[in-house]
Amino acid sequence: MGLVGAKISAVIWKIFGGENPPNKDALVIIKHGFANGLFKDKDNNLWVNIEGNLEIEGEIKSEISNITEVKIKLTNKDKPANDKERTIEKTAAPNTQNYSIKDLYNLKEIKDFLVENKDGYDYEITATNGTETKNATGTITLWVQLKDSNFSKASTRNKISGYFESKHLFYYKLNGKVNNRGIDIHSDDEFRTYIPSANNVTLPNGNKIKVPTLAKDKFQEAFDRIKKVKIKINVSYEEDGVDKVNPISERALSDLISNIDGAWVHRFIGTGRNISVHTYGLAMDINTSATDYPVNQQSSSAKINKETRKKIDDAVEQLCDGKVSESNDIKTYSFTYKAEEKLDEIPKELVNFFLYHLAIKASDFYWGAYFDATDAMHYSLVEVAEIPESHSGKIP
Numbered sequence: 124m125g126l127v128g129a130k131i132s133a134v135i136w137k138i139f140g141g142e143n144p145p146n147k148d149a150l151v152i153i154k155h156g157f158a159n160g161l162f163k164d165k166d167n168n169l170w171v172n173i174e175g176n177l178e179i180e181g182e183i184k185s186e187i188s189n190i191t192e193v194k195i196k197l198t199n200k201d202k203p204a205n206d207k208e209r210t211i212e213k214t215a216a217p218n219t220q221n222y223s224i225k226d227l228y229n230l231k232e233i234k235d236f237l238v239e240n241k242d243g244y245d246y247e248i249t250a251t252n253g254t255e256t257k258n259a260t261g262t263i264t265l266w267v268q269l270k271d272s273n274f275s276k277a278s279t280r281n282k283i284s285g286y287f288e289s290k291h292l293f294y295y296k297l298n299g300k301v302n303n304r305g306i307d308i309h310s311d312d313e314f315r316t317y318i319p320s321a322n323n324v325t326l327p328n329g330n331k332i333k334v335p336t337l338a339k340d341k342f343q344e345a346f347d348r349i350k351k352v353k354i355k356i357n358v359s360y361e362e363d364g365v366d367k368v369n370p371i372s373e374r375a376l377s378d379l380i381s382n383i384d385g386a387w388v389h390r391f392i393g394t395g396r397n398i399s400v401h402t403y404g405l406a407m408d409i410n411t412s413a414t415d416y417p418v419n420q421q422s423s424s425a426k427i428n429k430e431t432r433k434k435i436d437d438a439v440e441q442l443c444d445g446k447v448s449e450s451n452d453i454k455t456y457s458f459t460y461k462a463e464e465k466l467d468e469i470p471k472e473l474v475n476f477f478l479y480h481l482a483i484k485a486s487d488f489y490w491g492a493y494f495d496a497t498d499a500m501h502y503s504l505v506e507v508a509e510i511p512e513s514h515s516g517k518i519p
Contacts, residue, residue: 150183150184150185150186150187150190150250150251150252150254150255150256150257151183151184151257152181152182152183152248152250152257152258152259153181153182153183153184180223180224180225181223181224181225181248181259182221182222182223182224183221183222183224183248183250184220184221185220185221185250185252186220187252187254187255188220188252188253188254189217189218189219189220189252189253190217190218190219190220190222190250190251190252191216191217191218191251191252191253192214192215192216192249192250192251193214193215193216193217193222193224193227193248193249193250194212194213194214194215194248194249194250195212195213195224195227195228195246195247195248195249196210196211196212196246196247196249197210197211197212197233197236197237197244197245197246198210198244198245198246198247199236199238199240199244200240200241200242200243200244200245200262201240201241201242211232211236213227213228213232214227215227222250224248237263237265239265239267239296239297240265240297241296241297241298241299243262243263243264243265243296244262244263244265245260245261245262245263246260246261246262246263247259247260248260264296265296266294266295266296266309267294267295267296268292268293268294268295269291269292269293269294269295269398270292271292273391273396273397273398274397274398275392275397276506276507278507279400279505279506279507282504282505282507283400283403283405283505285337286317286335286337286338286403286405286504286505287314287317287335287337287403288317288337290313290314290316290317291314291403293308293309293312293313293314293315294308294309294312295307295308295309295389296309300390301388301390304390304391304392304393304394304399305388305389305390306389306390306391306402307389308389317335317336317337318333318335318387318404319333319334319335319336321333323336323339324339324342324343324346325343325346326346326383327346327349327350327377327380328377328380332383332385332386333386333387333404334386334387334404334405335403335404335405338404338405338504341486341487341488341504342386342407342486344485344486345482345483345485345486345488348482348483348485348486349376349377349380349478349482349483350375350376350377351452351453351454352375352376352453352454352455352456352481352482353373353374353375353376353453353454353455353456354373354374354376354379354455354456354457354458354469354477354481355370355371355373355374355455355456355457355458356370356371356457356458356459356460356469357369357370357371357457357458357459357460358370358371358459358460358462358465358466359459359460359461359462360461360462360463360464360465360466361463362464362465367465368459369465369466369467371466371467371468371469373455374469376477376478376481376482379410379469379474379477379478380409380410380478381410381412381415381416382409382410382411382412383407383408383409384407384408384409384411385401385404385406385407385408386401386404386405386406386407387401387402387404388401388402389401389402390402393423400503400505400506403505405503405504405505406501406502406503406504406505406506407501407502408500408501408502409475409478409500409502410474410475410500411500415471416471416474416475416499416500417471418431418434418435418471418472418499419475419498419499419500420500421491421496421497421498421500421501422496425496428495428496428497429497431497431499432492432497434472435472435476435492435497435499436511436513436514437472438470438472438473438476439472439473439476439513439514439517440513441460441461441462442458442459442460442473442517443458443459443460443461443517444457444458444459445457445458445517445518445519446458446519447519454481456477456481456518456519458517460473475490475492475499475500476492476514479492479502480514480515480517480518481518483502484510487504488502488503488504489502489503489504489505489506489507489508490502490508490510491503491506491508493508493509493510493511494506494508
């Protein structure tokens with residue numbers, strides 16, 4: 124190896140250990156990484172709970188002379204729009220032959236710097252004793268534990284907890300998907316044992332989806348009930364001063380569904396940190412097309428949401444003479460709808476109303492049209508919404 128090679132040789136151990144002990148007469152960086160608040164998984168990723176007791180660890184030894192400088196740099200791998208790296212760097216001049224890296228950082232500095240990100244953090248440790256300089260590098264992946272404060276309502280959180288036997292506070296990291304709202308749930312988290320390996324519910328059209336095991340029966344009951352309902356509408360309108368009635372052909376409730384999305388979409392809501400119920404597979408969206416069903420779209424504007432809700436309320440108000448009959452296990456609901464003009468199709472404002480009140484509601488779902496921020500495509504098992512009497516009174 125030669126004198127120079129022997130003098131500068133060193134073994135930089137892997138995070139939390141390595142294959143061989145350091146050689147003597149060398150400047151070495153030993154066992155570098157992060158401690159207290161993390162553990163490693165089978166893929167050697169670090170789980171770091173940034174709310175916990177987190178600090179950097181490591182030891183530097185010099186058998187030849189005193190360590191003159193130690194520098195540590197943490198770099199956020201997610202680059203902002205200006206492409207400027209976000210780093211925190213600390214330097215010390217220990218003037219000793221043994222130095223603990225954790226002395227360079229205090230807990231608050233690290234916690235203030237480490238924020239949720241997509242790609243994690245790189246760290247670099249540089250040490251010199253005047254003769255030799257050594258570097259050690261590593262990467263941290265932040266797996267952050269979900270907290271109770273990530274739920275918009277305690278009632279929603281408590282209902283979710285019941286479906287996952289209190290294993291709902293999983294470890295996650297951002298993944299940059301779903302308009303930067305998407306998250307990955309750690310593959311070793313116990314929460315994942317509640318996600319079925321195969322589709323377990325059959326939709327009205329015969330396709331299958333996957334929902335939480337403890338919610339399977341409620342979803343299946345709702346979908347089976349949809350297949351056993353028909354609707355008949357008589358449109359009452361005036362034309363040239365004459366009252367007229369146009370019967371719309373009887374329709375199966377299942378024929379009013381263009382699509383069902385969900386249930387598993389791991390994400391936060393909007394730009395905040397409230398977790399979406401879709402993350403838990405406890406909600407579904409029906410008839411989501413903005414072109415075909417503009418009334419089903421949720422808006423960030425309170426004014427637009429209010430206008431959308433009024434369109435639904437106005438349409439429901441025009442329903443009257445509700446009747447129900449049953450034959451061969453099929454229920455047929457008949458209504459008169461007062462319109463300003465002749466209609467040949469069921470109004471879009473009523474489609475998801477019928478889906479909810481004639482089939483889905485009986486399986487303990489709530490309808491997003493009754494949320495403060497109207498979301499008429501959304502049906503949830505855990506987000507409580509009060510049904511107005513003016514709506515429930517229309518159902519025979």
